[in-house]
Amino acid sequence: MLEATGTSAGPRIPPRRTPPTWLVVALACAGQFLVVLDVSVVNVALPSMRTDLGLSAQGLQWVVNAYAIAFAGFMLLGGRAGDLYGRKRMFLVGLGVFTLASLGGGLAQEGWQLLVARAAQGLGAAVLAPSTLTILTAAVPEGAARARAIATWTAVGAGGGAAGGLVGGVLVDGLSWRWVLLINVPIGAVVLVGAALWLTEGRGGERRRLDLPGALLVTVGLATLAYGISQTESAGWTATATLLPLAAGLVLLALFLLVETRTKAPLMPLGLLRLRSVASANVAMLVSGSAMFSMWFFMTLYAQNVLGYSPLEAGLALVPSSLAVVLGSKAAPRFMPVIGARNVAVIGTVVAAVGFGWQSTMTADGGYLTTIMIPGVLMMLGAGTAGTPLASLAISGAAPGDAGLVSGLINTSRTMGGSLGLAVMSTIAAARSGGEGAGPEALTDGYALVFRTGAVVLAAAALMMWAWLPSGKPSGEAVERA
Numbered sequence: 001m002l003e004a005t006g007t008s009a010g011p012r013i014p015p016r017r018t019p020p021t022w023l024v025v026a027l028a029c030a031g032q033f034l035v036v037l038d039v040s041v042v043n044v045a046l047p048s049m050r051t052d053l054g055l056s057a058q059g060l061q062w063v064v065n066a067y068a069i070a071f072a073g074f075m076l077l078g079g080r081a082g083d084l085y086g087r088k089r090m091f092l093v094g095l096g097v098f099t100l101a102s103l104g105g106g107l108a109q110e111g112w113q114l115l116v117a118r119a120a121q122g123l124g125a126a127v128l129a130p131s132t133l134t135i136l137t138a139a140v141p142e143g144a145a146r147a148r149a150i151a152t153w154t155a156v157g158a159g160g161g162a163a164g165g166l167v168g169g170v171l172v173d174g175l176s177w178r179w180v181l182l183i184n185v186p187i188g189a190v191v192l193v194g195a196a197l198w199l200t201e202g203r204g205g206e207r208r209r210l211d212l213p214g215a216l217l218v219t220v221g222l223a224t225l226a227y228g229i230s231q232t233e234s235a236g237w238t239a240t241a242t243l244l245p246l247a248a249g250l251v252l253l254a255l256f257l258l259v260e261t262r263t264k265a266p267l268m269p270l271g272l273l274r275l276r277s278v279a280s281a282n283v284a285m286l287v288s289g290s291a292m293f294s295m296w297f298f299m300t301l302y303a304q305n306v307l308g309y310s311p312l313e314a315g316l317a318l319v320p321s322s323l324a325v326v327l328g329s330k331a332a333p334r335f336m337p338v339i340g341a342r343n344v345a346v347i348g349t350v351v352a353a354v355g356f357g358w359q360s361t362m363t364a365d366g367g368y369l370t371t372i373m374i375p376g377v378l379m380m381l382g383a384g385t386a387g388t389p390l391a392s393l394a395i396s397g398a399a400p401g402d403a404g405l406v407s408g409l410i411n412t413s414r415t416m417g418g419s420l421g422l423a424v425m426s427t428i429a430a431a432r433s434g435g436e437g438a439g440p441e442a443l444t445d446g447y448a449l450v451f452r453t454g455a456v457v458l459a460a461a462a463l464m465m466w467a468w469l470p471s472g473k474p475s476g477e478a479v480e481r482a
Contacts, residue, residue, distance in 0.1 A: 019198040024139040027199060028132040029156040030191045031095055034184055035125040035132075038067065038102075040164025041171075041180045042118075043300040044311045048177035053111045058230050061426040064297060065226055065419050066115045070122025071129075072415035073219025076267045079130030080210055087131045087138070088199045092192065094128025097121075099188030106182035117181070135199060165296070165322060169315025177311075214267035217256035222416060225249030229423040232431075268409060278406055280468040281394035285387075285410050286417035288349055288461045291356065291454035292383045293418025294425040295321075299359075299376060302447050306364055306440045307372075317368060321376035328384025333392075341389035341396075342469040346462050348389075352382025353458035360452035364440040382458075387414075393469060421457075425450045 042049075046060050055063070082090040098121055105117030171179040228245030235241040260266040273279045296318070303314040328348065335344050355378030362371045394410045433446030 019139075019200070021139055023194070023198055025136055027191060027195050028136040028139075030187070031091060031128050031195075032132040033156050033160040034095075034098065034187065034191075035071075035129045036160035037164050037167065038121060038125065038181075038184065039071075040160075040296055041168040042067075042164075043296045044165055044168040044304070044314045045172050045177035045180045046297075046300060047304045048172055048311065049114065052177065053108065053114060055111045055114075057426065057430055059111050059115070061230065061297070061422055062115050063118055065223075065422055066118040067122040067125070068293075068415050068419045068422075069223050069226065070119045070219060071125045072412045072419065073222060074123055074126035074215050075129060075412050075415075076409065077210060077212065077215035078127040079134075080265070080267070081127060082131045082134055084210065086201045087134045088195065088201045090127050091131040091135060091195055091199065094124045094126070094131065095188055095192055095195065096124070098124030098128055099185055099192065100124075102181045102184035102188065106178040106185070121181075163322070165300070165315040165318040167315070169310075169312035172311035174312075211259075211263055211265055211267040214256055214259050214263065217252050217259060218267070221249050221252030221256055222419060223249075224252060226420055226423040229420070229427060232427050268412075272406065272409070276468075277396060277470050278394050278409075280465075280470070281390045282410055282413040284345070284461060284465050284469065285390050286413040287464065288352075288383075288386060288390075288458060289414040289417035290421025290424070291457045291461075292352060292379070293414075294422045294450065294454065295356075295376075295379050295383075297422060298425070298429065298447050298450050299372065302362065302444070303372060306444050306447070307366070317372050318376060320373050321380040324377040325380040325384035328381045328386075329388055330384075332385050332388035336389055336392065340471060341393050342465065342471050345386045345389040345393070345469065346465050348382045348385030348387075349458050349462040349465060350382070351385065352379050353455045353462065355379030355382060356451045356455035356458060360448045360455060362444055362448050362451070364444045390465075390469075425453065428453055 042063055046063060049055060049063060050060055078090065078094065101117045101120035101124055105114050105121065108114040108117060167183075168180045171177075171183060224245050226249075228242055228247075228249055231239070231242040231245060257270070260268055260270050273282070299318060299321075300314050303309040303317055304311065309317060332344050332348070355375045358375035358378065359371070366372075391410050394406050429446035429450045431446075432449045433442040438446070
């Protein structure tokens with residue numbers, strides 16, 4: 001019987017050892033850290049990139065947006081690919097693309113090369129990010145141990161975003177702007193080797209085909225729409241150069257919605273949006289994200305272009321704001337069972353709006369305490385406080401089997417809103433300041449108008465949340481998953 005099964009033929013291959021849980025958690029968290037870090041690490045390097053590569057103000061916003069749009073557009077597809085082809089395989093593919101794109105961006109000699117590399121980074125991040133959490137949850141048994149592992153993963157992600165400004169400042173001041181991208185190469189290589197050796201393969205229970213047309217349509221549609229918005233800075237709203245990409249972007253997004261209604265395995269099941277909690281939380285995240293996402297971009301430009309801070313000084317100046325978003329994210333779950341998730345989201349958004357309003361009073365010779373630290377802390381404390389209840393409300397309204405999809409959807413809404421918001425805010429700033437070659441006073445006027453606009457958007461978002469979000473308190477399980 002044993003011989004019939006072939007067990008006696010040839011040398012016996014010992015079974016592969018199960019990797020230690022702590023190592024799996026460390027590898028998953030390392031991947032998540034790199035993905036989140038690269039959203040914010042480039043901000044303090046933007047003026048140096050502009051000087052070295054001759055980027056325009058419009059090109060500068062695309063250093064951020066190329067990554068964000070590719071990341072948001074392909075994130076849900078990346079999660080589905082992990083279920084279909086294997087989480088370890090997609091972790092390796094995503095990290096490989098991310099690492100190679102980082103190398104290409106760090107070696108870029110022309111502005112367009114940097115933008116292509118940033119878009120490729122975003123694609124790699126979209127494949128990598130969903131796998132980090134699924135690998136972690138598959139490796140850790142359900143219960144207290146998994147809760148601690150997820151808390152570690154969440155803290156590492158928040159820490160990556162918080163550390164971006166400081167890490168970028170150190171690298172730009174000590175080496176050059178190229179190292180905010182090149183630093184990913186040795187770290188990515190080490191994590192790649194560790195993941196290849198120690199992670200075990202796993203797939204989701206349900207095999208469904210990939211909605212590649214949907215992912216391409218939403219990504220290209222958003223990019224085209226953002227490009228059209230950015231064209232208003234130089235050509236105006238009625239010019240052909242503006243109207244054509246705006247119309248094309250809207251058509252592509254309409255085609256995306258049509259594809260989602262007809263495909264058997266849609267990237268974004270539109271039926272979920274019939275649920276009040278899912279629809280309201282996603283719209284709220286998109287609208288508030290359109291203002292909050294641009295905060296880091298304009299605060300960094302203000303600190304360096306107007307106040308004359310070095311990249312390291314700008315990174316250090318934003319450390320309190322970075323810590324505030326982590327504090328807000330951690331504090332929100334403590335208040336949600338007491339006053340309700342909707343109230344926490346509204347309060348957080350109002351606090352952020354106050355910070356934006358305060359920041360809009362900035363001057364060309366402002367002091368650190370009153371024109372950067374305090375308003376920055378208010379803006380990011382509010383952002384962190386509002387984000388957790390919005391995510392938990394969306395998840396609590398969906399079926400348990402859709403929780404992962406809804407979680408990915410709300411992260412996509414936040415990033416998409418931020419990308420389009422940055423395009424609009426950059427146009428507003430350039431129109432007020434006069435564009436290229438503007439002096440410190442004119443730049444300050446442009447940045448101030450951006451923050452004033454953001455305050456109005458957030459005030460409207462708070463009213464919308466109060467009227468539309470469900471008033472019930474989410475379950476503890478939903479808070480944990482968020």
